[in-house]
Amino acid sequence: MSQHRHPGAPGSAGAVPALPDLPEATVARLPEYLRALHNLADGGHETVSSEGLATAAGVNSAKLRKDLSHLGSYGTRGVGYDVALLIEQIESVLGLTQRRAVALVGVGNLGHALAGYDGFASRGFRIAALFDADPARVGEEINGLVVRHVDELSRVAAEESIAIGVIATPAAAAQPVADQLVAVGVTSILNFAPCVLSVPEGVDVRKVDLAIELQILSFHEHRKASLTALPATGGSALTALPGGLAANDSQEAIGT
Amino acid sequence: MSQHRHPGAPGSAGAVPALPDLPEATVARLPEYLRALHNLADGGHETVSSEGLATAAGVNSAKLRKDLSHLGSYGTRGVGYDVALLIEQIESVLGLTQRRAVALVGVGNLGHALAGYDGFASRGFRIAALFDADPARVGEEINGLVVRHVDELSRVAAEESIAIGVIATPAAAAQPVADQLVAVGVTSILNFAPCVLSVPEGVDVRKVDLAIELQILSFHEHRKASLTALPATGGSALTALPGGLAANDSQEAIGT
DNA sequence: AGGCGCTTGTGAAGGGGTGCACAAATCGCG
DNA sequence: CGCGATTTGTGCACCCCTTCACAAGCGCCT
Ligand SMILES: NC(=O)c1ccc[n+]([C@@H]2O[C@H](COP(=O)([O-])OP(=O)(O)OC[C@H]3O[C@@H](n4cnc5c(N)ncnc54)[C@H](O)[C@@H]3O)[C@@H](O)[C@H]2O)c1
Ligand SMILES: NC(=O)c1ccc[n+]([C@@H]2O[C@H](COP(=O)([O-])OP(=O)(O)OC[C@H]3O[C@@H](n4cnc5c(N)ncnc54)[C@H](O)[C@@H]3O)[C@@H](O)[C@H]2O)c1
Numbered sequence: 001m002s003q004h005r006h007p008g009a010p011g012s013a014g015a016v017p018a019l020p021d022l023p024e025a026t027v028a029r030l031p032e033y034l035r036a037l038h039n040l041a042d043g044g045h046e047t048v049s050s051e052g053l054a055t056a057a058g059v060n061s062a063k064l065r066k067d068l069s070h071l072g073s074y075g076t077r078g079v080g081y082d083v084a085l086l087i088e089q090i091e092s093v094l095g096l097t098q099r100r101a102v103a104l105v106g107v108g109n110l111g112h113a114l115a116g117y118d119g120f121a122s123r124g125f126r127i128a129a130l131f132d133a134d135p136a137r138v139g140e141e142i143n144g145l146v147v148r149h150v151d152e153l154s155r156v157a158a159e160e161s162i163a164i165g166v167i168a169t170p171a172a173a174a175q176p177v178a179d180q181l182v183a184v185g186v187t188s189i190l191n192f193a194p195c196v197l198s199v200p201e202g203v204d205v206r207k208v209d210l211a212i213e214l215q216i217l218s219f220h221e222h223r224k225a226s227l228t229a230l231p232a233t234g235g236s237a238l239t240a241l242p243g244g245l246a247a248n249d250s251q252e253a254i255g256t
Numbered sequence: 257m258s259q260h261r262h263p264g265a266p267g268s269a270g271a272v273p274a275l276p277d278l279p280e281a282t283v284a285r286l287p288e289y290l291r292a293l294h295n296l297a298d299g300g301h302e303t304v305s306s307e308g309l310a311t312a313a314g315v316n317s318a319k320l321r322k323d324l325s326h327l328g329s330y331g332t333r334g335v336g337y338d339v340a341l342l343i344e345q346i347e348s349v350l351g352l353t354q355r356r357a358v359a360l361v362g363v364g365n366l367g368h369a370l371a372g373y374d375g376f377a378s379r380g381f382r383i384a385a386l387f388d389a390d391p392a393r394v395g396e397e398i399n400g401l402v403v404r405h406v407d408e409l410s411r412v413a414a415e416e417s418i419a420i421g422v423i424a425t426p427a428a429a430a431q432p433v434a435d436q437l438v439a440v441g442v443t444s445i446l447n448f449a450p451c452v453l454s455v456p457e458g459v460d461v462r463k464v465d466l467a468i469e470l471q472i473l474s475f476h477e478h479r480k481a482s483l484t485a486l487p488a489t490g491g492s493a494l495t496a497l498p499g500g501l502a503a504n505d506s507q508e509a510i511g512t
Numbered sequence: 513a514g515g516c517g518c519t520t521g522t523g524a525a526g527g528g529g530t531g532c533a534c535a536a537a538t539c540g541c542g
Numbered sequence: 543c544g545c546g547a548t549t550t551g552t553g554c555a556c557c558c559c560t561t562c563a564c565a566a567g568c569g570c571c572t
Contacts, residue, residue, distance in 0.1 A: 022475075025559060031471040035450060049519065058452035062522095062561055069521055077520045078568040094471050095478025102470070113369040114466070119450060123467040124474065164473050187480060188473040190466075194291060194375060196314035204476045206469050210370070210446075211379040213462050214358070215287040215350050217420055217444040218380065219278075220460045222351025224443060281529060305549065318531050318552095325551055333550040334538040513572100520567075527560080537550075542543100 022093070026067045032057045033064065034090045035123075041083050049080040091124070101128035103162045103186070105177050106169030107137055107147050110192060114168060115142045128160040129153075133173070150180065157184040164188045171195040178205075278349070282323045288313045289320065290346045291379075297339050305336040347380070357384035359418045359442070361433050362425030363393055363403050366448060370424060371398045384416040389429070406436065413440040420444045427451040434461075 022030075036056035040048050050068075054061035068075065068086070071093050075081045091097060102125050104114055111130070114120075120127055130147045132138060140147045148156060156162075165181040167174050167189060174193035181189060182203055189205045191197055194212075197205050278286075292312035296304050306324075310317035324331065324342070327349050331337045347353060358381050360370055367386070370376075376383055386403045388394060396403045404412060412418075421437040423430050423445060430449035437445060438459055445461045447453055450468075453461050 023558070027472055027475050028468075030475070031465075031468040032452075034471070035467075036452075050521095051519085056452070060561070062563090063559090065519090065521060066560085073521095075520055076568065077566075078518050078570090080519070093475065093478075095474045095481075096471065100470075100474055100477065109372050110369045113366045116365050117466065119467045120470070123471065125467075125470055163477055164470060188477045190469050190473060196288075196292075196312070202480065204473055206473060208464060208466070208469060209287075210373065210464070211291075211375045211381075212284075212287040213446050213464060214356075214376070214381055214420060215290070215352065215379065216283055217446060217460055217462060218351045218356055219283050219286070219349065221356065221419055221444045222349075224458065225351075279528075306551095307549085316531065318533090319529085321549090321551060322530085331550055332538065333536075334540090334548050336549070516569100516571085518568085518570100520565105522564090522566100523562105525560100525562085528558090530555105530557080532554090532556100533552100535550105535552090537548100539548080540546095542545090 022070050026070050027094075029057070029059060029063075029067055030071075030090050030094055032059070033067070034087065034094070037083055037087045037090070041087065045083055047076075047080045048083055048086075050075070053081065094124075096124035099124060099126050100163040101126050101160045102164045102166055103127075103129045103131065103153070103157065103160070103181070104166045104168060105131045105150065105153075105181070106167060106173070106193075107132045107140070107142065108168065111168040112142065114166065115145065125164070128162060129156045131156075133169075150177070153180055154184050157181075157186065162186055164190065166190045166192070167197075168192045278326050282326055283350075285313070285315060285319075285323055286327075286346050286350055288315070289323070290343065290350070293339055293343045293346070297343065301339055303332075303336045304339055304342075306331070309337065350380075352380035355380060355382050356419040357382050357416045358420045358422060359383075359385045359387065359409070359413065359416070359437070360422045360424060361387045361406065361409075361437070362423060362429070362448075363388045363396070363398065364424065367424040368398065370422065371401065381420070384418060385412045387412075389425075406433070409436055410440050413442065418442055420446065422446045422448070423453075424448045 033053065036053055037048070039056065040053070048056075050061045050065045054064040057064065065075075068081070071089060073081065073089055074085060102120065104111055104127060107115060107130050111132070115127060115130055127143075127145060130142060130145050131150045131153055132147050133150050135149070137147050138149045162184070163186070165178075165186040165188070167177050167181075169177055171193040174191060174195050175197060178189055178191070178197045178199060182199055187203045189197065189199065189203065191205055191207045192209075194209050197207075199205055289309065292309055293304070296309070296312065304312075306317045306321045310320040313320065321331075324337070327345060329337070329345055330341060358376065360367055360383060363371060363386050367388070371383060371386055383399075383401060386398060386401050387406045387409055388403050389406050391405070393403050394405045418440070419442070421434075421442040421444070423433050423437075425433055427449040430447060430451050431453060434445055434447070434453045434455060438455055443459045445453065445455065445459065447461055447463045448465075450465050453463075455461055
């Protein structure tokens with residue numbers, strides 16, 4: 001299906017690293033599967049069916065099977081997937097076999113919470129350094145890490161081989177900080193500031209904007225209110241659906 | 257996302273605001289446009305071209321025009337869009353003309369940061385109440401709001417007409433909290449806990465999971481590293497045997 | 513050994529989103 | 543008053559994703 005790769009040389013050749021080249025949508029779901037799998041493993045399950053895992057991850061089972069098939073997963077027909085093996089596979093694909101070092105820039109209100117978040121550590125990452133521009137903040141110790149001045153970013157980034165930068169500064173400072181991160185070789189950035197970052201090609205940016213999430217919810221809230229206020233013209237008023245409490249579809253994450 | 261609703265009204269008839277029934281992808285971008293527009297307005301701009309606004313919002317200009325056309329927006333050919341008018345339109349569509357009340361449940365590490373976040377207030381929302389289950393936390397005052405016990409949720413929700421619930425509790429508590437929110441009539445939930453919530457139809461859930469964002473970045477980081485490490489088909493015939501050294505992490509070889 | 517039930521993996525259909533390219537509309541200016 | 547420059551709005555083709563439905567594969571039981 002997904003053979004877009006131009007083969008460099010026809011004939012035999014082969015032997016290309018053959019990275020799976022997964023669809024973005026699949027990549028975005030793999031972490032969710034991984035979390036569900038860890039839960040299952042903790043619960044003592046050794047295998048799980050696509051149906052079971054799909055439910056735990058909040059997705060459609062066909063979608064899950066297709067996602068897993070993309071990474072050449074090893075399931076057993078009639079049985080399901082080996083939980084431990086699948087965890088290993090997904091972690092490998094996501095590049096979580098190595099514990100990547102994360103630098104957090106902006107240790108303010110939000111930055112403090114992030115610095116103390118154990119979800120970082122428990123899911124494959126290591127907060128390697130904290131930075132802030134405020135001299136009053138520099139030197140402060142959080143969770144065993146000392147806040148350093150951003151001017152030290154270059155030196156520390158090299159020492160710690162920072163792989164991912166997290167920006168938790170005010171919006172006005174986000175672009176300069178991003179530039180500094182890029183300058184020291186960071187090619188992945190998670191941005192909490194409500195602004196668009198401009199980065200060179202090859203650098204990935206993901207954004208988390210709380211206000212946007214709320215505004216999207218607001219839209220649906222608004223729409224729901226309008227619909228109930230003005231009942232749907234046609235016949236079917238509130239069509240009582242069977243199974244009133246069915247779990248809804250997957251809850252969307254953020255991102256593109 | 258939840259299911260579609262009945263299509264728009266058949267005959268015209270009603271002089272209703274004509275609910276646009278926007279594509280989800282468009283809805284997700286409108287807040288970004290809104291933010292960019294506010295920046296432009298603060299900068300003194302009165303009009304803006306689709307190209308200019310698209311750049312500010314980090315999207316393609318054709319996409320932006322199509323998005324705006326969906327909400328029947330009023331642009332002027334040869335000129336552009338009236339910034340103030342467009343702000344008004346988008347805010348109206350998103351239901352931001354009223355300041356929605358938000359309840360935050362779980363005032364821990366992250367909850368504290370959220371409670372103090374002014375991006376809430378400045379973008380159309382009002383934190384109306386804080387809740388926690390820990391008696392030690394109840395009574396604490398944050399930003400002029402007193403933390404209450406979750407048992408009071410029912411009463412307070414009615415008083416403040418809570419529209420949106422934000423969950424910032426540990427994952428184990430998220431589902432019960434969601435159930436409580438739904439029970440008191442909340443139909444929009446923003447979930448920061450890393451778990452899937454099951455809610456009745458008609459309730460919208462959006463999820464923010466920091467670890468997932470990092471893991472997605474990790475994937476791309478991993479892929480980029482593999483690509484640069486093994487440049488595309490060097491030309492010389494060193495890699496002869498397929499799968500010669502597949503012992504390492506890369507589990508390629510997805511069979512067709 | 514063979515049949516049976518269960519589950520995976522996937523072909524194919526359908527829907528939605530994206531971006532190009534262009535006609536239509538508007539303004540400013542000669 | 544008309545013309546050209548500019549910019550919107552959108553038809554269309556393409557691509558990705560989702561979902562259904564089912565054949566193939568696997569283990570188990572008889
Ligand atoms: N607080 C939240 O819950 C929340 C939620 C979502 C998004 N955000 C966004 O996250 C960002 C941070 O929010 P906050 O509430 O922590 O703000 P804050 O003001 O409390 O913290 C910002 C920190 O960044 C530091 N800083 C400023 N310029 C810097 C620079 N050039 N280099 C390094 N550090 C610099 C400041 O010294 C400060 O410590 C903002 O953009 C905000 O909009 C916050
Ligand atoms: N801290 C972060 O930066 C961060 C980032 C992303 C996601 N998260 C997630 O957000 C959630 C909260 O993280 P945290 O670091 O603030 O944890 P925390 O332990 O500091 O805070 C959790 C709070 O929830 C309260 N709580 C527990 N059960 C409750 C219940 N049933 N009803 C009401 N309140 C209850 C606790 O008393 C506590 O105050 C977690 O699920 C975490 O995984 C945190």
